[in-house]
Amino acid sequence: xxxxxxxxxxxxxxxAFPALSLAGPxxxxxxxxxEHPANLAAGVMAxxxxxxxxxxLVAFTRAHRIPVVSQxxxxxxxxxxxxxxxxxxxxxxxxNAIEAIHADxxxxxxxAGVTLEALQNRLRPLGLTPRIDLAARGTATIGGxxxxxAGGILAFRNGxxxxxxxxLEAVLPxxxxxxxxxxxxxxxxxxxxxxxxxxxxxxxGFVTRAVLKLEPFRTERASALIGLPSAAHALRLAGAxxxxxxxxxxxxxxxxxxxxxxSARNHGFDAGWLPAGTACVLLVEVSGETADAARERLETVxxxxxxxxxxxxxxxxxxxxxxxxxxxLREEADFIYREHPDAPSFDISVPPGSLDRYVADFRARLFQxxxxxxxxxxxxxxxxxxxxSITHAGAVGPDRQRAIEAAVYEGVRELGGSxxxxxxxxxxxxxxxxxxxxxxxxxxxxxxxxxxxxDLLFNPGKVPFTALPAGG
Amino acid sequence: xxxxxxxxxxxxxxxAFPALSLAGPxxxxxxxxxEHPANLAAGVMAxxxxxxxxxxLVAFTRAHRIPVVSQxxxxxxxxxxxxxxxxxxxxxxxxNAIEAIHADxxxxxxxAGVTLEALQNRLRPLGLTPRIDLAARGTATIGGxxxxxAGGILAFRNGxxxxxxxxLEAVLPxxxxxxxxxxxxxxxxxxxxxxxxxxxxxxxGFVTRAVLKLEPFRTERASALIGLPSAAHALRLAGAxxxxxxxxxxxxxxxxxxxxxxSARNHGFDAGWLPAGTACVLLVEVSGETADAARERLETVxxxxxxxxxxxxxxxxxxxxxxxxxxxLREEADFIYREHPDAPSFDISVPPGSLDRYVADFRARLFQxxxxxxxxxxxxxxxxxxxxSITHAGAVGPDRQRAIEAAVYEGVRELGGSxxxxxxxxxxxxxxxxxxxxxxxxxxxxxxxxxxxxDLLFNPGKVPFTALPAGG
Numbered sequence: 001x002x003x004x005x006x007x008x009x010x011x012x013x014x015x016a017f018p019a020l021s022l023a024g025p026x027x028x029x030x031x032x033x034x035e036h037p038a039n040l041a042a043g044v045m046a047x048x049x050x051x052x053x054x055x056x057l058v059a060f061t062r063a064h065r066i067p068v069v070s071q072x073x074x075x076x077x078x079x080x081x082x083x084x085x086x087x088x089x090x091x092x093x094x095x096n097a098i099e100a101i102h103a104d105x106x107x108x109x110x111x112a113g114v115t116l117e118a119l120q121n122r123l124r125p126l127g128l129t130p131r132i133d134l135a136a137r138g139t140a141t142i143g144g145x146x147x148x149x150a151g152g153i154l155a156f157r158n159g160x161x162x163x164x165x166x167x168l169e170a171v172l173p174x175x176x177x178x179x180x181x182x183x184x185x186x187x188x189x190x191x192x193x194x195x196x197x198x199x200x201x202x203x204x205g206f207v208t209r210a211v212l213k214l215e216p217f218r219t220e221r222a223s224a225l226i227g228l229p230s231a232a233h234a235l236r237l238a239g240a241x242x243x244x245x246x247x248x249x250x251x252x253x254x255x256x257x258x259x260x261x262x263s264a265r266n267h268g269f270d271a272g273w274l275p276a277g278t279a280c281v282l283l284v285e286v287s288g289e290t291a292d293a294a295r296e297r298l299e300t301v302x303x304x305x306x307x308x309x310x311x312x313x314x315x316x317x318x319x320x321x322x323x324x325x326x327x328x329l330r331e332e333a334d335f336i337y338r339e340h341p342d343a344p345s346f347d348i349s350v351p352p353g354s355l356d357r358y359v360a361d362f363r364a365r366l367f368q369x370x371x372x373x374x375x376x377x378x379x380x381x382x383x384x385x386x387x388x389s390i391t392h393a394g395a396v397g398p399d400r401q402r403a404i405e406a407a408v409y410e411g412v413r414e415l416g417g418s419x420x421x422x423x424x425x426x427x428x429x430x431x432x433x434x435x436x437x438x439x440x441x442x443x444x445x446x447x448x449x450x451x452x453x454x455d456l457l458f459n460p461g462k463v464p465f466t467a468l469p470a471g472g
Numbered sequence: 473x474x475x476x477x478x479x480x481x482x483x484x485x486x487x488a489f490p491a492l493s494l495a496g497p498x499x500x501x502x503x504x505x506x507e508h509p510a511n512l513a514a515g516v517m518a519x520x521x522x523x524x525x526x527x528x529l530v531a532f533t534r535a536h537r538i539p540v541v542s543q544x545x546x547x548x549x550x551x552x553x554x555x556x557x558x559x560x561x562x563x564x565x566x567x568n569a570i571e572a573i574h575a576d577x578x579x580x581x582x583x584a585g586v587t588l589e590a591l592q593n594r595l596r597p598l599g600l601t602p603r604i605d606l607a608a609r610g611t612a613t614i615g616g617x618x619x620x621x622a623g624g625i626l627a628f629r630n631g632x633x634x635x636x637x638x639x640l641e642a643v644l645p646x647x648x649x650x651x652x653x654x655x656x657x658x659x660x661x662x663x664x665x666x667x668x669x670x671x672x673x674x675x676x677g678f679v680t681r682a683v684l685k686l687e688p689f690r691t692e693r694a695s696a697l698i699g700l701p702s703a704a705h706a707l708r709l710a711g712a713x714x715x716x717x718x719x720x721x722x723x724x725x726x727x728x729x730x731x732x733x734x735s736a737r738n739h740g741f742d743a744g745w746l747p748a749g750t751a752c753v754l755l756v757e758v759s760g761e762t763a764d765a766a767r768e769r770l771e772t773v774x775x776x777x778x779x780x781x782x783x784x785x786x787x788x789x790x791x792x793x794x795x796x797x798x799x800x801l802r803e804e805a806d807f808i809y810r811e812h813p814d815a816p817s818f819d820i821s822v823p824p825g826s827l828d829r830y831v832a833d834f835r836a837r838l839f840q841x842x843x844x845x846x847x848x849x850x851x852x853x854x855x856x857x858x859x860x861s862i863t864h865a866g867a868v869g870p871d872r873q874r875a876i877e878a879a880v881y882e883g884v885r886e887l888g889g890s891x892x893x894x895x896x897x898x899x900x901x902x903x904x905x906x907x908x909x910x911x912x913x914x915x916x917x918x919x920x921x922x923x924x925x926x927d928l929l930f931n932p933g934k935v936p937f938t939a940l941p942a943g944g
Contacts, residue, residue: 178910184888189897351577416654421661451920
């Protein structure tokens with residue numbers, strides 16, 4: 001049973017857990033692996049339907065020293081869900097119940113395998129919505145969003161996933177069930193260990209349930225695309241929209257010109273209305289009493305600030321279809337990887353006031369690496385979160401990859417930012433973690449990992465925990 | 473040097489750290505101990521002026537196996553700052569610089585020893601304020617508020633201290649300096665270990681610096697006292713005020729009748745305007761464009777909801793002085809302990825919608841314990857946080873204390889609440905921690921404590937970490 005043969009593991013699990021929902025190599029061979037082609041490489045996936053069933057599984061895998069990899073929607077962008085033969089995938093697919101909606105207190109208790117979109121759709125008829133939203137809503141699960149501490153488009157107003165979680169249930173590496181399902185914001189009752197599981201990328205537990213805060217869903221919305229000379233201009237304009245009464249800012253996404261132009265081209269969107277001097281395009285969405293009122297107020301505010309904010313051009317959506325086409329430009333960025341399959345991609349955050357300075361310095365550093373590199377830059381402006389993809393001609397070897405990483409990450413910490421904003425570390429940012437994070441924090445993380453998972457069986461090799469023998 | 477003689481410890485520290493700010497038994501004998509008379513019992517207090525100086529001290533105390541107790545403003549209500557001879561108090565008193573105000577990004581980098589009020593006063597001329605406020609603002613320090621994950625009166629809107637901390641610096645039990653001073657909301661860069669220090673009550677580190685989120689300070693305010701038949705009525709009214717445009721709800725504190733009446737009597741406040749059928753009194757504060765506009769809007773909303781909300785009587789403050797007298801009724805609760813010096817006191821939270829049910833059930837349980845017990849009940853209604861003090865004739869022995877605890881805590885977890893909402897565990901809630909918290913969470917906490925502080929030198933005996941030999 002310590003062999004790496006998935007068929008043997010499948011048989012052993014079927015014998016030990018006759019009622020368990022299980023997929024073996026033949027079931028998984030045709031299944032889409034998600035964001036990373038190696039996500040399903042373990043070949044065996046268990047789909048426990050409850051925390052006790054997951055706990056029994058973990059007791060079994062622990063006894064046989066079988067490593068486990070947690071998976072939700074497999075939309076992770078850092079390879080945190082990658083699995084290898086000999087490992088068992090623990091999927092949240094059957095933990096898919098929206099268990100209790102407490103509409104009066106605006107909380108929901110939800111299984112880890114529920115997708116964000118399924119939760120949104122269930123809540124909207126009640127006039128409620130989770131306080132977090134992101135482009136991968138259709139496949140990303142609540143458990144995965146907890147494990148990566150997801151961010152998305154509402155973080156500037158509501159904070160990240162960590163700030164939405166009131167309660168959490170998870171199976172720990174020792175097979176016990178951590179159960180802290182409070183539904184209150186005020187808890188100071190000993191170390192709040194759910195915050196180790198949030199953003200823990202499966203290293204400390206397999207999340208089975210969560211209690212999330214909700215907010216009223218404002219259906220009546222208006223969107224606009226606005227050309228601006230800099231991020232600072234965009235930030236001021238977003239601030240003005242936030243300060244307005246009668247409308248609420250629901251999103252403020254910034255696309256630097258190269259990204260915007262190529263996204264527009266790929267989506268057949270006419271960008272001819274943008275004049276020269278437009279360094280970036282701001283996508284804003286606001287809500288109001290009615291969609292018409294929101295649109296009119298947005299038009300009025302834009303007109304008021306047109307000159308002061310340095311607006312070069314603007315387009316207010318006149319229909320829901322047009323608004324969707326705006327968001328498509330920002331959210332459907334697959335064209336990058338179709339045109340540049342191996343584009344090194346990054347996810348950093350800096351204080352919003354430093355965005356222009358960071359982008360200028362980063363471009364200068366990238367130019368030093370190779371003047372032929374291009375950079376797509378876009379992201380969640382109001383919280384300083386940038387996504388960056390580097391284009392290049394020809395293959396990027398390890399040395400060039402490191403040089404590009406340095407161009408992106410240098411100075412981020414000194415600016416008060418983070419080299420990983422919302423995607424986590426997984427496998428793909430291990431080098432960055434070891435190079436750009438606080439070494440004291442890493443030693444502390446290693447000690448905690450060793451204390452909670454001494455055999456390193458939970459999502460091994462991810463993050464990584466380097467002080468430990470098999471943690472590399 | 474393993475002796476418990478404070479004079480010997482003082483001499484040794486003076487010899488080892490000639491430049492250190494240090495207070496020995498003779499300096500401390502006349503000093504006010506703060507909330508608990510035994511806070512200064514160690515007799516020796518070191519006041520490092522920087523994280524490196526604190527780290528050097530911890531290396532010294534660790535080498536000599538001297539336990540350390542962190543202290544800020546010594547306003548903690550759970551005995552987390554109590555010290556004993558043979559221990560060294562690590563005070564944040566000289567970590568008192570407001571280091572950098574980033575007004576554009578609404579963040580501040582601040583030393584752990586700065587009081588909340590000093591920070592508020594420094595920020596207000598800039599139109600900014602921390603997103604948290606509480607009655608002990610004049611003495612509570614940022615470091616103490618981090619260590620207890622303080623809550624206060626704005627948590628219903630902004631969350632608790634944990635949600636305000638963007639970055640943190642601390643000295644760990646091994647003498648290293650944890651330095652994670654990001655100023656961004658989006659961080660998913662490996663386990664976010666500052667959340668172990670937040671609410672860690674000094675068990676995992678000595679907090680030296682923090683980066684906090686800020687918000688605009690709205691100076692123009694209006695307050696009202698409103699008599700209501702139940703917490704549910706109060707909750708609906710607070711919800712209506714939150715939904716109003718043009719005003720912002722800044723506080724919603726609820727006082728059950730026995731507390732309100734005795735507080736009014738003690739503060740010479742006339743409560744004759746409250747008719748029978750008034751089960752509780754809601755104190756609300758709102759802000760608006762101007763104080764007059766806020767007051768007028770508040771009066772209008774109250775008039776609109778008067779019958780629907782079941783308001784029995786109301787008083788809108790006509791001056792700042794009158795508003796202060798309202799807040800005094802809620803915040804200056806010392807009269808409880810003057811009249812009942814040993815009143816068992818509690819700090820629980822339940823989902824706000826369960827407040828009436830909880831209070832009724834609790835009162836029934838308390839009546840079973842002894843019909844002569846009275847209960848002061850008051851707190852931060854909108855987040856379900858109740859403070860409860862039990863009055864009694866004669867001494868409360870250990871058995872009676874346990875029976876009262878059971879009356880208060882029974883059912884809290886099942887309702888989705890917490891037996892400790894914002895005061896922490898310290899020494900005084902150890903029994904509750906061992907009785908009412910998730911045993912799996914406690915084992916996990918014990919493992920982490922052992923990994924990070926194997927000699928149990930940081931704030932020993934608090935919380936406590938029971939799986940460990942000296943943790944009781």
